[in-house]
Amino acid sequence: MKIVIVGGTGLIGSKTAAHLRQQGHEVIAAAPSTGVNTITGEGLAEALAGASVVVDLANSSSFEDKAALEFFETSGRNLMAAEKAAGVKHHIALSIIGVDRLPDSGYMRAKAVQERIIRESGIPYTIVHSTQFMEFLGGIVQSGTAGDTVHLSPAYVQPIASDDVVDNIAAVATAAPINGVVEISGPERVRLNELVVRYLKAMGDTRKVEADPEARYFGAKLEDGSLVSDNNPRLGRITFEEWFATSTRK
Template identity: 90%
Template sequence: MKIVIIGGTGLIGSKTADRLRKQGHEVIAAAPNTGVNTITGEGLAEALAGAAVVIDLANSPSFEDKAVLEFFETSGRNLMAAEKAAGVKHHIALSIVGVDRLPDSGYMRAKVAQEKIIRESGLPYTIVHSTQFMEFLSGIAQSGTIGDTVHLSPAYVQPIASDDVADNMAAFATAAPVNGIVEISGPERVRLNELVARYLKAMGDARKVTADPDALYFGARLEDGSLVSDNNPRLGRITFEQWFATAARK
């Protein structure tokens, strides 16, 4: 089966492509650096010709409110049109647990807009809501750093390792469309500030983490349940300690 992965050279894309190729599928890793651009349309029709499944893992190069909304709307519309023309049978998109609970975040609003385009396209689809990747912990710590102190919300998170995300994306690619949302999550629920403190300690980073209920996450104030799923998510197998021992320093 031919499967096109938009954003196929990124963290999740490259791991998903590797898994599907090992299963014997023809996989096209589509990205601007491979000649496929969902914003301009360059190379899109050629990449999708004969494809049965498209996995959309593309991300905006800018998180500024206007730019990120334009990216996901333009990319989404171009993709849906090209997939219809190519006769694609299943569109799969990776999104975020809690995306519709954080309207103050421009990034989350853009992802909501992307999902709306998918639902209204008429194409069979699966939208995968994932919790935060463990690989994002360093960036989350940096985003809350003021001087030598990291200010982070004490809201709950349930981070998932990128290997678990890729396992799930590969499985969805060979399954029937659900025409709805499925959720994936890490195995451990923990407060964000406590998890980042564990991460920094393990890294030998001397910054102090403080719980700050008013600290913003991508422009939004978090509640306890903003970023976690109680909707029977598929749980990953890799714990924070296992991930840190094998992947954190790479």
Template identity: 85%
Template structure:
């Protein structure tokens, strides 16, 4: 089966491609650096020729409100039109648990717009809603840093390792479309400020982490349950300690 991964050279894309190739599938890692651009349309029709499944893992190069909305809307419309022309049978997109609960965030609004395009395109689909990746803990710490202090929300998170995300995306690609949402989470629920404090301590980073209920996450104020699911998500098996021991210091 031919599977095209949009954003196939990124963190999740490269790991998903590896898994699917091991299963014997023909995988095209599509990205601007491989000659496929969903914004301009360059190389898109050629890449999708003969494809049964398309996995959209692309992300906006800018998180500014208008830029990120433009990216997901233009990319989404171009991609769905190209998939219709190529008679693609299954579209898969990676999105975020809690995406519809945080309208203050321009990034979350853009992901909601992306999902709306997918649902209205008439192509069978599966949307994978994931919690935050463990690999982004350093960036989250940096986003809340002022001087030597990191101010972060004490809302709950349930972070997932990228290997567990790739396992679930690859599984969705070889299953039938559900025309709905699959939710995936890490195995441990913890408060965001406490998890980042653990991460920084393990890294030997001397910054102090303080809980701040007004601290913003991608521009939005969080409630306790904003970023987690109580709807029996599929759980990854990699704990924070296991992930840190094998991946974090790379």
């Protein structure tokens, strides 16, 4: 089966491509660096010719409200039109658990627009809602740092390792479309500030962590249920300690 992975050279994309190739599928890693651009349309028709499945893992390079919206709206519309012309049978997109709960976040609003475009396209689809990746912990720390203190919400998170994300994306890509949402999550639910304390300790970082219910998470105030799922998510197997022990971000 021919599978096109948009964003196929990124963290999740490159791992997913390797995983699916090992299963014997023909995989095209579509990205500007490989001559496929979903914003300009360059190379899109050629990449999708004969494809049965498209996995959209592309991400905006900016979290700024306007830039993120323009990216997901333009990319989504171009991709859906090209898929319809190519006769693609299954569109998969990676999105975020909580995308509909955090309207104060411009990035989340942009992802919600992307999802709406998919649902209205008429192409059979599966949207994968994931919790935050463990690999993004460093960025979360930086976003909340002021001086030598990290200000973070005490809301619950349930981070997932990228390898677990890849396993789930590959499974969805080789299954029938559900025209709905699959949710995936890490194995441990923990408060964000407490997880970052563990992360900084493991890193040997002496910054202090302050639990602040008013602290913003990329522009949005969090509640306990904002970033976790109680809808029977598929749970990953890799714990924080296991991920950190093999992480190249140490």
